[in-house]
Amino acid sequence: MTPLLTVRDLSKTYGGRIGCADVSFDLYPGEVLGIVGESGSGKSTLLNCLAGQLVPDGGQVVFDTRADGPRDTLIMSEPERRMLARTDWAFVHQNARDGLRMGVSAGGNVGERLMAVGARNYGDIRSAAIDWLGRVEITEDRVDDRPTAFSGGMQQRLQIARNLVTGPRLVFMDEPTGGLDVSVQARLLDLLRGLVRDMGLSAIIVTHDLAVVRLLADRLMVMKSGQVIEQGLTDQVLDDPQAPYTQLLVSSVLQV
Amino acid sequence: MSQEYNFAYLDEQTKRMIRRAILKGLAIPGYQVPFASREMPMPYGWGTGGVQVTAACLTPADTLKVIDQGADDTTNAVSIRKFFERTAGVATTESTRDATVIQTRHRIPEEPLTEDQILVYQVPIPEPLRFLEPRETETRVMHALEDYGLMHVKLYEDIARNGEIATAYAYPVKVEERYVMDPSPIPKFDNPRLESAAIQLFGAGREQRIYALPPYTQVVSLDFEDHPFNPSKADHPCALCGADHTYLDEVITDDQGGRMFVCSDTDYCSRRQADGHRGDMAPPVLEALS
Amino acid sequence: MSAMIRLSDVSKSFILHNQGSTVIPVMERVAFEVMPGECVALTGSSGAGKSTLMRMIYGNYLATGTIEVGGVNIVGAEARQVLALRREVLGYVSQFLRVVPRVPTREVVAEPLLALGVGRDEAIARAEALLTRVGIPERLWGLSPTTFSGGEQQRVNIARGFAHPYPALLLDEPTASLDAGNRAIVLGLIDDAKARGAAVIGIFHDLEARAQVADREIDVSAFSPKVAA
Numbered sequence: 001m002t003p004l005l006t007v008r009d010l011s012k013t014y015g016g017r018i019g020c021a022d023v024s025f026d027l028y029p030g031e032v033l034g035i036v037g038e039s040g041s042g043k044s045t046l047l048n049c050l051a052g053q054l055v056p057d058g059g060q061v062v063f064d065t066r067a068d069g070p071r072d073t074l075i076m077s078e079p080e081r082r083m084l085a086r087t088d089w090a091f092v093h094q095n096a097r098d099g100l101r102m103g104v105s106a107g108g109n110v111g112e113r114l115m116a117v118g119a120r121n122y123g124d125i126r127s128a129a130i131d132w133l134g135r136v137e138i139t140e141d142r143v144d145d146r147p148t149a150f151s152g153g154m155q156q157r158l159q160i161a162r163n164l165v166t167g168p169r170l171v172f173m174d175e176p177t178g179g180l181d182v183s184v185q186a187r188l189l190d191l192l193r194g195l196v197r198d199m200g201l202s203a204i205i206v207t208h209d210l211a212v213v214r215l216l217a218d219r220l221m222v223m224k225s226g227q228v229i230e231q232g233l234t235d236q237v238l239d240d241p242q243a244p245y246t247q248l249l250v251s252s253v254l255q256v
Numbered sequence: 257m258s259q260e261y262n263f264a265y266l267d268e269q270t271k272r273m274i275r276r277a278i279l280k281g282l283a284i285p286g287y288q289v290p291f292a293s294r295e296m297p298m299p300y301g302w303g304t305g306g307v308q309v310t311a312a313c314l315t316p317a318d319t320l321k322v323i324d325q326g327a328d329d330t331t332n333a334v335s336i337r338k339f340f341e342r343t344a345g346v347a348t349t350e351s352t353r354d355a356t357v358i359q360t361r362h363r364i365p366e367e368p369l370t371e372d373q374i375l376v377y378q379v380p381i382p383e384p385l386r387f388l389e390p391r392e393t394e395t396r397v398m399h400a401l402e403d404y405g406l407m408h409v410k411l412y413e414d415i416a417r418n419g420e421i422a423t424a425y426a427y428p429v430k431v432e433e434r435y436v437m438d439p440s441p442i443p444k445f446d447n448p449r450l451e452s453a454a455i456q457l458f459g460a461g462r463e464q465r466i467y468a469l470p471p472y473t474q475v476v477s478l479d480f481e482d483h484p485f486n487p488s489k490a491d492h493p494c495a496l497c498g499a500d501h502t503y504l505d506e507v508i509t510d511d512q513g514g515r516m517f518v519c520s521d522t523d524y525c526s527r528r529q530a531d532g533h534r535g536d537m538a539p540p541v542l543e544a545l546s
Numbered sequence: 547m548s549a550m551i552r553l554s555d556v557s558k559s560f561i562l563h564n565q566g567s568t569v570i571p572v573m574e575r576v577a578f579e580v581m582p583g584e585c586v587a588l589t590g591s592s593g594a595g596k597s598t599l600m601r602m603i604y605g606n607y608l609a610t611g612t613i614e615v616g617g618v619n620i621v622g623a624e625a626r627q628v629l630a631l632r633r634e635v636l637g638y639v640s641q642f643l644r645v646v647p648r649v650p651t652r653e654v655v656a657e658p659l660l661a662l663g664v665g666r667d668e669a670i671a672r673a674e675a676l677l678t679r680v681g682i683p684e685r686l687w688g689l690s691p692t693t694f695s696g697g698e699q700q701r702v703n704i705a706r707g708f709a710h711p712y713p714a715l716l717l718d719e720p721t722a723s724l725d726a727g728n729r730a731i732v733l734g735l736i737d738d739a740k741a742r743g744a745a746v747i748g749i750f751h752d753l754e755a756r757a758q759v760a761d762r763e764i765d766v767s768a769f770s771p772k773v774a775a
Binding site (some may be wrong): 244 | 625647
Binding site (some may be wrong): 086105111117125 | 402416417483
């Protein structure tokens with residue numbers, strides 16, 4: 001099986017400071033990879049480098065494109081990379097405001113990616129938007145409301161619908177449940193799990209919440225000071241951590 | 257002609273610079289070419305971009321017509337016409353047919369233009385994506401990459417909110433299947449006439465951009481398959497000349513709710529009246545005079 | 547016939563880096579096999595490492611040596627190989643139910659089937675049949691099991707663990723906190739699994755239950771590391 005994403009020796013420095021260093025891994029279709037670490041560990045830098053939002057200093061990010069097979073996205077032309085970013089990739093921001101157009105209706109938010117790839121039938125775009133709102137449990141009567149009228153949890157679900165409408169194969173998520181109430185988090189986690197399973201999505205989730213990765217991620221990468229210090233099956237890394245830092249991280253979580 | 261000014265006010269180097277921008281604009285239809293806009297002896301918003309383009313195009317043999325919302329006799333049109341009478345000494349006219357260069361604000365003349373004519377638009381905001389994406393750096397990239405999904409989001413929002421595309425002026429167009437362009441705030445009724453035999457030049461003084469449509473350029477108004485572009489206008493005939501195919505202005509005639517619809521293109525309307533066409537409210541005195 | 551589960555020269559120790567790098571050896575030179583259709587009970591006193599051994603077989607704890615399940619060596623396997631094995635071959639019923647809050651019980655039970663790509667209607671139907679069999683009343687199926695009693699949670703856990711006919715099963719105290727009637731039902735499920743050829747490794751504190759389903763016993767204390775001479 002060809003990996004969907006192959007990352008080799010990815011590095012990014014900010015001046016003399018390390019953002020992330022020599023990160024390598026493979027992500028196979030249908031896998032969910034969690035990246036954990038404390039603030040400043042480089043996990044967001046890594047995610048942004050993978051998603052083409054930051055230019056790394058070196059390395060490869062090879063994506064198995066639908067048309068041409070594995071291609072290094074770092075040496076792709078900008079138009080190709082943008083096309084990927086709005087078709088086969090999705091990016092879910094921690095703050096829904098960063099991932100939504102707050103002045104545009106829910107339907108317009110969901111329809112944007114469709115229109116960006118050439119959809120020109122209003123009725124079809126609207127039906128697709130309503131269908132997707134339904135899948136993220138937003139009722140049809142909210143389709144013309146702006147996200148400013150939505151709760152935090154609804155905004156996050158809208159952002160997910162907006163991202164998944166083009167049927168992407170790889171979803172990048174940056175603290176997708178951060179800043180949400182615990183009860184809202186649970187609903188979102190369940191929703192994400194169902195979508196990942198039903199659409200066969202691959203996902204890379206950056207979070208500092210170990211409970212989130214335990215529920216969502218198949219595999220886990222632990223980062224510290226820009227380096228990957230441990231990776232493996234999620235439950236194995238959490239239940240039998242090998243690296244000193246991971247042991248500290250796991251033992252620092254309050255048990256409920 | 258007043259001797260204090262170089263021909264058409266601007267110095268020759270500036271005109272050359274503007275002509276280069278115009279030529280580049282003609283070579284890349286719909287692409288916004290930056291240019292070093294000069295201070296003009298009139299405020300921004302009064303057509304400084306159009307005036308600079310006109311100044312760069314004029315030759316002493318030209319005949320200039322200036323319209324504002326279709327009319328030759330409004331303040332803006334009169335001022336600019338006088339400006340070029342003084343600084344260039346060119347002939348001026350109110351007749352569309354007789355003009356070689358027409359500077360316009362917010363209208364395209366009803367009379368079909370010819371290959372011998374240049375239409376110069378005054379443009380307030382050249383960037384069609386501006387109100388959707390405020391960052392200039394980002395809009396330039398979006399143009400470069402033909403990343404125009406956002407343009408249709410705006411139209412989608414229109415239909416979702418109003419049941420139809422409610423954008424009535426500055427209706428966005430796609431030029432030669434490449435650049436999305438703001439046609440300046442002309443009514444969408446004029447959009448079909450953007451495909452023209454004349455050269456069309458657009459100047460934005462404050463924003464320092466020039467763009468252009470060469471003759472016979474394909475210009476398509478953006479729309480949806482199931483909500484096609486509709487160049488509608490007020491559903492009345494002109495009260496003066498009776499035309500039912502022209503863009504109309506609504507004129508309030510008293511404080512009792514009285515109003516009339518008349519051609520916005522004054523030259524076209526008076527020509528029709530001279531040819532004997534009559535609307536409902538055409539004053540009999542005109543008949544007596546003609 | 548070859549063994550479904552085979553362990554040889556398996557060892558495990560924990561290193562507590564944050565407590566003076568203490569090394570705690572917990573298991574040494576484990577070796578045994580479980581054939582299809584066979585149920586092996588792990589025995590040994592509390593703390594002897596029965597659950598630890600089970601977790602090693604499941605890939606939850608890292609071990610050294612060879613742990614083959616269905617021909618795949620879990621030691622050193624890639625994550626996706628272990629994941630595929632867990633999805634298709636190796637079932638595990640832990641002592642505690644761990645679920646996403648607010649997910650209805652029937653979805654919790656159907657999930658292993660959905661993950662395998664079984665159609666939604668079919669998966670839910672099988673989940674409901676199992677819930678019926680383990681005696682969870684229908685009025686609870688639409689509720690999250692997080693609010694259920696210990697015994698109910700345990701039965702939901704078992705239903706989930708038996709939803710897919712895994713060729714290999716790990717059962718950690720499947721009959722704990724169950725009354726006699728429900729225990730009989732669970733033992734029936736285990737018998738059925740054996741009958742269709744599943745290899746089962748179980749921990750049963752309940753001697754009666756152990757005697758009823760286990761074909762043989764392995765005393766885990768035998769693998770306890772000898773105190774260094």
